[in-house]
Amino acid sequence: MTEDNIILEIKDLKKHYYKGKLKAVEDVSVNVNKGDVLVIIGPSGSGKSTLLRCMNMLEEPTSGSILFHGRDITKKYTVDENGKKVKLDIDSIREHMGMVFQHFNLFSHKTVLQNMVMAPVKVKGMDPDDAAKKAMDLLKRVGLEDRADNYPIQLSGGQKQRIAIVRALMMEPEVMLFDEPTSALDPEMVGEVLDVMKGLAKEGMTMVVVTHEMGFAREVGNRIVFMSDGSLLEEGSPSEIFNSPKNERLRDFLSKVL
Amino acid sequence: MITVEGFEKTFRYMSMFWQGMGTTVALSLLTVFFGFILALILALMRLSKFKVLKALSSAYVEIFRATPLLVQLFIVYYILFDGIALPGIKLFGFIRFDRFVPGVVALSLNSGAYLCEIIRAGIQSIDIGQTEAARSLGLNRVQTLKLVVLPQAIKNILPAIANEFVTIIKESSICYTIGVQEIMYTVASVKGATFSIGEPLLVATAIYFCLTFPTSKVIQYFERRMSRGDRR
Numbered sequence: 001m002t003e004d005n006i007i008l009e010i011k012d013l014k015k016h017y018y019k020g021k022l023k024a025v026e027d028v029s030v031n032v033n034k035g036d037v038l039v040i041i042g043p044s045g046s047g048k049s050t051l052l053r054c055m056n057m058l059e060e061p062t063s064g065s066i067l068f069h070g071r072d073i074t075k076k077y078t079v080d081e082n083g084k085k086v087k088l089d090i091d092s093i094r095e096h097m098g099m100v101f102q103h104f105n106l107f108s109h110k111t112v113l114q115n116m117v118m119a120p121v122k123v124k125g126m127d128p129d130d131a132a133k134k135a136m137d138l139l140k141r142v143g144l145e146d147r148a149d150n151y152p153i154q155l156s157g158g159q160k161q162r163i164a165i166v167r168a169l170m171m172e173p174e175v176m177l178f179d180e181p182t183s184a185l186d187p188e189m190v191g192e193v194l195d196v197m198k199g200l201a202k203e204g205m206t207m208v209v210v211t212h213e214m215g216f217a218r219e220v221g222n223r224i225v226f227m228s229d230g231s232l233l234e235e236g237s238p239s240e241i242f243n244s245p246k247n248e249r250l251r252d253f254l255s256k257v258l
Numbered sequence: 259m260i261t262v263e264g265f266e267k268t269f270r271y272m273s274m275f276w277q278g279m280g281t282t283v284a285l286s287l288l289t290v291f292f293g294f295i296l297a298l299i300l301a302l303m304r305l306s307k308f309k310v311l312k313a314l315s316s317a318y319v320e321i322f323r324a325t326p327l328l329v330q331l332f333i334v335y336y337i338l339f340d341g342i343a344l345p346g347i348k349l350f351g352f353i354r355f356d357r358f359v360p361g362v363v364a365l366s367l368n369s370g371a372y373l374c375e376i377i378r379a380g381i382q383s384i385d386i387g388q389t390e391a392a393r394s395l396g397l398n399r400v401q402t403l404k405l406v407v408l409p410q411a412i413k414n415i416l417p418a419i420a421n422e423f424v425t426i427i428k429e430s431s432i433c434y435t436i437g438v439q440e441i442m443y444t445v446a447s448v449k450g451a452t453f454s455i456g457e458p459l460l461v462a463t464a465i466y467f468c469l470t471f472p473t474s475k476v477i478q479y480f481e482r483r484m485s486r487g488d489r490r
Contacts, residue, residue, distance in 0.1 A: 058390055095396035105391035109410050118405060119395035164391075171395060 006069075007175050007206055008032035008055060013064035015050050015230075024050040025061070026230040032175060032208055037201045039221035040210045041241075043253055047230040048210040049102075049179050055208065056097045056177060057090050068093055095123055098168030102180040104160040106152035106167070112139070113148040116167045124171070131170070138166040142196055158189030162196050169200075176200065178209040214257055218242050226250045264457040271448045271458075278444035279465050281353050285361055285440060286427045292366035293426070294419075297373030302403075304378050315374070322371035327364075328432055334364035335436045354439060361433035369426055376422065380415035381407055413481075420477035424470045431466075441465055 008031065015025040025047040032038055032055075040048045053059040055066060057073055065072045072078060073093050077085050107115050116135040120126040126134075139145040142162040152160055161181055168176060178197065182190040194216050201207060201220045211217060217224055217238065224241040226234045226249075234247045242258075245251045303315035322330065335357075344356035384407050392402040412419075434442040441462050448458040 056394055058394065091393075091396050091398045094394055097394070099391075099394035101387060101391060103385075103387055105385070105387035107388060107391070107406055107410075109413065119392075119397060122401055122405065123396040168395070177394075 005034045006031050006067075007034055007036075008208075009067040009070075010051075010055070011065045011067070013051065013054060013066065014062045015047070015054060015059060016062045020062075023230045025054065027064075028227070028230075028232045030225060030232060030235065032206065034174075034206055035204055036223055037207045037209065037221045038223045038225060039217040040208065040225045040227060041212070041214070041217055041253075042227035046227045048227050050230075051227070052177050052179050052208060052210050056094050056099055058099075068096075091123070095119075095171055096174045098165075098171060098173035098176040100161070100164050100168055100176065100178045100181045102184050104152070104157070104164045104184075106160055106164055108152050111149050111151055112144070112155075112163050115152070115163065116170050119167075120170050135166075135170060138169055139163075141199075142166055156189060157185045158192045161185065161189075161193045165193075165196055165200075175206040175208065178207065178211065180210050180212065182211065182213060212257070214242075214254075226253070228253070259454075260456045260460070261454075264452070264454045265461075267452040267454065268448055268457040268461055271444070271451065272461075274444045274447060275441070275461060275465060278439060278441040278462075279469070280350070281358070281438060282427065282430055282440040283469065284349075284353060285358065285365065285430045285433060285438065286423065288362045289365040289369055289426050289430065290419075290423050292362065293369035293373050293422075296366060296370030297377050300370060300374035301377040301381060304374065305381060319371045319374050322368055327368050327429060328435065330368055331361070331364040331432060331436060334367070335360040338363070354437065357433075357437045357439075360436060361430070361438045365426060365430060365433070369422060372425075373419065373422055376415050376418045377411070380411035380418075383414055384410050416477060416481045420474050420481075423477070424474055427470050427473070428466060 010028060010030050010032075013025055013028045014023070016023050028047075028051055030038070040051065042048050050059055054061050057066075061074050064074070066074050071088075071093075073088060073090065076088055078088055080086050106112075107118070110118065113132060113135055116138070117126075117128060117131040120131045120134070121128050136145060136148065139148055142165070144159060144162060144166075147155060147159060147163070152163075155163065165176075165181075181197070182193050185193060190213070194213065197207070197209070197216070198220050209216070209221070219238075221238055224236060224238055225232055226241065226245075226247065228249045234241065234245065234250050241250070242254065245254055300315045300318060303311040304319075306312060339360045344359055347355045349355055349358070388406050388410065389402055392406045393399075397405065430440060431442040433440055434446065437443070439447075445455075445458045445462045449455045452458070
């Protein structure tokens, strides 16, 4: 694996709350390589979401480092080749990481189309007409082109989440972070969202997915990470994790969810 | 005693009432404008991560909410503007500039404190997920505030802002004490000319009502229009 293939490199990451009384993430190290579909599983409160949210600095880690293409994004300042101090522009890093939330978080005062074109136009300076065209193409791909002028409240949960995914795709991210994307959905809508994610994985999109959907993890993931009580306890391929789990806690967890 | 004759006499001075109404409206509009800008700055200070800014904003709001408006008005007029010689010109021929400006300043400083609390509550009422989604897309702090948080917050607090505007129209009557020729000042002048107080007071009451009632209706209309995103 060459250096270039590593998109995110997480080293000894810690996230503590209440001055260390709550250790949400404890000494986690994991890499995200290009083309990976890394699925993070584990019981509720095990720090999966916190780890994911640290990856684009929505949560500030207590210690440890997160390298995005070799650049530590947890430090406010980095030193370039000439030894000059450079301020880290976290917004320019986040542009390259799409994120999908459990509760969709569509901008409720904007239509579907406006939701999608806002960031490309305002952040990348994309031409509004080009952005709208691109948005319509993406909406067609997820079968929601007739919803372009609707407001989020007029959509079902599954539709909202599909829109949230294509909104993130508008920025052409290098990696997509999914934070329990189907947990807030009615059961009959889970499939339509997972299908979109499967399609993305097939196209080679690098993805980090926190989920309770074990079927998805087994079928689509190429690497599975098991977390419990803030620690990363086991990492492996789907067959290693699901067919021959080594860790006691993982075996216990799987016996409950499968 | 209220008499028809008294009203006839009072109506002879209607042009003075119209001018007083113009002054009241100008006073209130400018107050809401400057008060809102001040409140926005105060609210952002209050929500910033810098403790000094937070403390300054809190102190400001607490002081202005805990002291009477009349006291604030007198302090602005007699102390703050004591050394400042404003030109004694008349705007539109009837608004006395040197009285009007201290009035606007005092009312704006006061309503800024109240509007600050309204705006702060409005911003805090917006789900943090909206901010997180915007930031995760690469929008910076200012863009997130401008494009995502404030439009939704302002929509939510519009009824409260309308209330504040109506309150300002009514409270601006206090400026008569420093000689701003608004509606209540007109009442005093007409009383001096006609030797009756009841009729001019009732006319003033009617004018105030005609100002505040439609104002709240107009804002209700915009509130409905802006809530399109909430309707199925």
